Amino acid sequence: MTTVKAQAPAKINLTLHVTGQQADGYHLLDSLVVFADVGDDLAATRAPDLKLTLTGPGTSGVPTDETNLVMRAARTLQQARGISDGAAISLHKYLPTAAGIGGGSSDAAATLAMLAELWSVPPLSPDAEEAVALGADVPVCMRSPQPTRMSGIGDVLDDVPALPSAALVLINPGVSVATNAVFDALPSKTNPAMQAIPHDMDFAGFVQWLGAQRNDLLDPALGVAPEIDAALSKLNAMSQVAYAGMSGSGATCFGIVPTMSDARHVARAIQLAHGPWWVAPAMILNAQS
Numbered sequence: 001m002t003t004v005k006a007q008a009p010a011k012i013n014l015t016l017h018v019t020g021q022q023a024d025g026y027h028l029l030d031s032l033v034v035f036a037d038v039g040d041d042l043a044a045t046r047a048p049d050l051k052l053t054l055t056g057p058g059t060s061g062v063p064t065d066e067t068n069l070v071m072r073a074a075r076t077l078q079q080a081r082g083i084s085d086g087a088a089i090s091l092h093k094y095l096p097t098a099a100g101i102g103g104g105s106s107d108a109a110a111t112l113a114m115l116a117e118l119w120s121v122p123p124l125s126p127d128a129e130e131a132v133a134l135g136a137d138v139p140v141c142m143r144s145p146q147p148t149r150m151s152g153i154g155d156v157l158d159d160v161p162a163l164p165s166a167a168l169v170l171i172n173p174g175v176s177v178a179t180n181a182v183f184d185a186l187p188s189k190t191n192p193a194m195q196a197i198p199h200d201m202d203f204a205g206f207v208q209w210l211g212a213q214r215n216d217l218l219d220p221a222l223g224v225a226p227e228i229d230a231a232l233s234k235l236n237a238m239s240q241v242a243y244a245g246m247s248g249s250g251a252t253c254f255g256i257v258p259t260m261s262d263a264r265h266v267a268r269a270i271q272l273a274h275g276p277w278w279v280a281p282a283m284i285l286n287a288q289s
Helices: 069-081 103-118 129-134 179-184 203-211 218-224 227-236 260-273
Strands: 003-013 017-021 027-047 050-055 086-092 148-152 156-159 167-172 243-246 253-257 278-283
Touching: 003 103, 003 167, 027 103, 027 167, 027 278, 050 069, 069 086, 069 103, 069 129, 086 103, 103 129, 167 227, 167 260, 179 218, 203 243, 203 253, 218 227, 218 243, 227 243, 227 253, 227 260, 253 260, 260 278
Parallel strands: 050 086
Antiparallel strands: 003 027, 017 027, 027 086, 027 148, 148 156, 167 253, 167 278, 243 253
């Protein structure tokens, strides 16, 4: 029996500028999104019906019914391509949930690609209405591992200049953050856009450019989850970390370091000091070597 496998990498918002709000309530964003070589693992085989099985450390509170984004993505592709077959899908959940790193959206994007291969049908494109309807982060996750400038309500996706090789230390201080609560606490919904991303940046130039950008959701997220400050402080205290920030609406924070060796060293030190925290070293995917 054929089994198709896929990985759903963590989505990291290295910047996140909130530039406006539409009449329907959707916020306008401007963000540099990269993907890390750490994520959830999926596999699927043909079956009479759709079924989802969960394993892994990140499964607490994650549903297996039709409300799960994996199941919604599978149904979406079934309907879009007129598929009557089902699939037995397994999801090994490593990424924390409600963490600002697009775990569910990345799972959905990987599911769309995986099931298109399993069912031998054309995949959906990131700009397909059906993909956009799954959630604001699903289209950009369908572009992984390509770094992307994401704007609009998440539906405008542009290529970016090549980024220098860099590694990440990802930290979640053990709290989940509701995105709506963070946006509700945002004092200004109209803020300046992200600066243009320069060409031919080296690591030092990349860090300097990041330092001139923002995550407009950081301050409201700190009000919702003060633990974020402890994670950022720990990263900033490590000499190898050249820049620290928060991804998405939190609570996951990231530290930028030059090499994977640096990332492992920092991650090990932080894990020893803060055992309950989720800590992961990772490379930025598709950065130039």
